[in-house]
Amino acid sequence: MNTILIVGAGGVGGVAAHKCAQLPEIFHEIHLASRTLSKCRLVATSIRQRTGQEISTHRVDADNLNEAIALLRNLSPDLLLNLALPYQNLTLMEACLATGTNYLDTANYESPETAGFEYKWQWRYHEEFREKNLCALLGSGFDPGVTNVFTSYASKHYFDEISELDIVDVNGGENNESFATNFNPEINIREVSAACRHWEGDRFVESPAFSTHRSFSCPEGLGDFEIYRMYHEELESLTAAFPSLRRAQFWMSFSPSYLQHLKVLTNVGMTSIHPIDYHGELIVPLQFLKSILPDPGSLGESTTGQTCIGCVLRGRKENQPRSIYIYNTCSHESSFRETGSQAVSYTTGVPAMIGAKLMLQKKWFEAGVWNMEHFDPDTFMEDLDSFGLSWSIEESDPFVRKACS
Amino acid sequence: MNTILIVGAGGVGGVAAHKCAQLPEIFHEIHLASRTLSKCRLVATSIRQRTGQEISTHRVDADNLNEAIALLRNLSPDLLLNLALPYQNLTLMEACLATGTNYLDTANYESPETAGFEYKWQWRYHEEFREKNLCALLGSGFDPGVTNVFTSYASKHYFDEISELDIVDVNGGENNESFATNFNPEINIREVSAACRHWEGDRFVESPAFSTHRSFSCPEGLGDFEIYRMYHEELESLTAAFPSLRRAQFWMSFSPSYLQHLKVLTNVGMTSIHPIDYHGELIVPLQFLKSILPDPGSLGESTTGQTCIGCVLRGRKENQPRSIYIYNTCSHESSFRETGSQAVSYTTGVPAMIGAKLMLQKKWFEAGVWNMEHFDPDTFMEDLDSFGLSWSIEESDPFVRKACS
Incomplete structure (x- = not known):
């Protein structure tokens, strides 16, 4: 029984939710959460119309560690797909560590106060994920991904x-x-x-x-x-x-x-x-x-x-x-x-779904924090x-x- | 004894205040008022350094009719030079009518909510100014003016x-x-x-x-x-x-x-x-x-x-x-x-001073609301x-x- 929680109901989160819902044999239970519940509901309605599948929707402020942890405790997903803003990556990785949840995102952490991006903030969590036998897959969009x-x-x-x-x-x-x-x-x-x-x-x-x-x-x-x-x-x-x-x-x-x-x-x-x-x-x-x-x-x-x-x-x-x-x-x-x-969201949301699929199938799964090139590309x-x-x-x-x- | 009140301490108000201060034989007492008292004080300091003259400074919210009336009652100027934003023209004309003060401005009334400008709002006051033997000179800048x-x-x-x-x-x-x-x-x-x-x-x-x-x-x-x-x-x-x-x-x-x-x-x-x-x-x-x-x-x-x-x-x-x-x-x-x-403020502020001078000298003075072309251009x-x-x-x-x- 695979349960996933997608955080972020913008274009990318919407595409990933649609694509996951097309594969009910992999993604048994799909939750979608965002700061704005109405955006989640719009995605859920579209998925129902397009695929006949149901997903659950939730409100969460992904900047708030306690809220994120409470939601993860409540849903106990196998994997969190972070498709929110890159400002939230560290909070959500912390929440995953606190609750024993695997993690995936599509863009690396940025601080709101400083433009520019680098992986060091997230690579720093490698040992902690490894020790807890959790896998974090970074940058599973199109570019990066x-x-x-x-x-x-x-x-x-x-x-x-x-x-x-x-x-x-x-x-x-x-x-x-x-x-x-x-x-x-x-x-x-x-x-x-x-x-x-x-x-x-x-x-x-x-x-x-x-x-x-x-x-x-x-x-x-x-x-x-x-x-x-x-x-x-x-x-x-x-x-x-x-x-x-x-x-x-x-x-x-x-x-x-x-x-x-x-x-x-x-x-x-x-x-x-x-x-x-x-x-x-x-x-x-x-x-x-x-x-x-x-x-x-x-x-x-x-x-x-x-x-x-x-x-x-x-x-x-x-x-x-x-x-x-x-x-x-x-x-x-x-x-x-x-x-x-449109395609900019599509080309990012589809690889997020594929990364999640391969993680759940344990084809791409290793304890630690990894970028995409770490795993075998053929699958x-x-x-x-x-x-x-x-x-x-x-x-x-x-x-x-x-x-x- | 001629007393004037200049409302507005931006570039135009500053130039007009400087130019009036250069003619103490015409402008015996100069008051400068603005929403931001510190801007008035900067102008006053510059005038003291450049001309040796003193002017008085005051805080006023020219959008507030009661504040404007109170200031006019307090100072009893012969003439108000409205060099604030064109949003304030009607309020200041009302304040002049309420206190028996002559009026001059450099730009016609505009409503904050609607772009575009026309004189009808101000021409409407012609009879009232005429009946009270007050003169309002509109548009005494460079263009108009x-x-x-x-x-x-x-x-x-x-x-x-x-x-x-x-x-x-x-x-x-x-x-x-x-x-x-x-x-x-x-x-x-x-x-x-x-x-x-x-x-x-x-x-x-x-x-x-x-x-x-x-x-x-x-x-x-x-x-x-x-x-x-x-x-x-x-x-x-x-x-x-x-x-x-x-x-x-x-x-x-x-x-x-x-x-x-x-x-x-x-x-x-x-x-x-x-x-x-x-x-x-x-x-x-x-x-x-x-x-x-x-x-x-x-x-x-x-x-x-x-x-x-x-x-x-x-x-x-x-x-x-x-x-x-x-x-x-x-x-x-x-x-x-x-x-x-600089010159954009200068070319507006100097004609404001000249219009005020001619009004005080009664060379350009007639009860009512007038545009510049109403008066003899030679002087x-x-x-x-x-x-x-x-x-x-x-x-x-x-x-x-x-x-x-």
Whole structure:
């Protein structure tokens, strides 16, 4: 009898709940909890309509350790899927340790007061999870998550040694908004405004945000996009797991309009995370901005196009240089039809379900705190294909412009 | 013994107080009041240092009729100079009527809830002022104000009939901010975001904000600027006072960067004047934006360059077509040296002082509510020349591009 508790009823939590409900033979009992109970109920109604399954809903303030512990004690789930904001990761890991619950998340801890992210806060819990025979799987979304699995799958089957990694995240989707972020605007803007870091030789080097960019031609005729190098958390765990890497970079596509909006909002101070005194109230400008921007969840219905996320790997196999590109493309429209959310949430929520499935099946289970590349990638790659995120491999380097034919 | 009360200790109120203090033979006793007493005290200190004169300072909430009446009863000024926000005009006119005080302002009434401005709210008080033998002078700044005087001066001396008027307001100043408004950001953004209206034939016609623009070559080598047609309040009184006008337009210069910032902020909803519910508090996005933008008053020290504001008039004199251009140029740096404020405040505050001077001297005094063009322009034009805003007349049309020599 497997019981799971999903915390977070935004786009990703909603997708994961839908996907888990599609597999009642694995997920026998599903609980969904959020600060806002009405959001859980909307997801439950959608699941009932789409799959005929019932899930339970609960209110919880995931910032409050005692509330989280009380809910876990009450439900005794085998696994907590933390799909709330990354601010809550440490509280929820503590709650899992206190109650003997396994743990999974999709994004690493961030402090509300400091932009920038690193795994050290969560890796610190490794010994405690190990001692209690509990497993914590970190970053089981798409990027991080599937990108880690792609890398370890390529390393296992295509290379004797990998030396370069480029992760490329293209959102070719369009909606009717002049400015809208793909996911939680606060987290998104914090992430993309941070200084860029990439792995060069044997260390991370820093460069200004948005200072390095290039054109990228997506496969399957999705078109050309301008991609910008930025820091992303899987670079930290992957460069540690694959020490042969001499360069590792993360790239994300942004439209000229998105960048113009971000630049202006930053110029005037609206993206600042430092509270200001507004008529006696302390208000964080970025949080106020978030409150007036479109809720990414509301854009699912109007978003068209595809995402295209993948890894370019270069290295050697049997002493020959080799380059491959592993990627997934995902349609916003079909994601919305299946789960009520667009592809950005879909591509994160499906790997969360797969990670949870493999943990419950004990295929991916080892006491301690682990990133995705720790476990065997083959079974995860099979599940990606089976559960909506099929992938392709090209034996070529998309960063090298093909000659005109 | 002339006593005046200046309400408003922002840039304009500060300039007017400095200029009045330079004329102790006219302004025997000067009181300065504001919601924020510390701003009054800063102005008083600057006046003491620059002119050796003393002024009195007071705290008043100009939105509160009873507070305003109490202050007027206490001080018994001959004249109230309303240099606060245009939201307060009606309250302060009521307070003047209740206490038998003459009234002057520089910008017409606006309701906080509705963008857009018209004189009807204030013209409505004409009979009451007339009956009490009080004079209210509306719009005694630069535009409106000096632009009205320029128009009536040109009409009196240069034309038998004027048929076209173009008012052109160029701010050729620069500062180190990526986005800063010339004056109160809330009022400025409301004004420039409103739909454009201009007089065509015998009526106002509307067009979208920023939809009509052209290049304008400033005199005295100040350079070329892109000017945008927009609505401005003096068009209402001038087309009524000069019914021969077949076209009347107002133009203002904006930099590409200013427009880009304004567009983005409007796109995301930050320029909205409709309150939103933010964690249970009602907050007007534009007012929140104002609170994080630079205080225009703080930019005086770093602003360089000139303003150039004037009127292009076309019509007939002795049956010949005639075009003239009357303008003033004003240096941000010298304005700051003299009064601690840059030219945008200076060009508004000096005409406020001149209007007050002429009212106290009974040169411009008639019971009722009047716009500037009601009074004889010659004496005002003389004072402009004497008190820091000298003007020039060119017998040419700057809208007609000169042929290359």
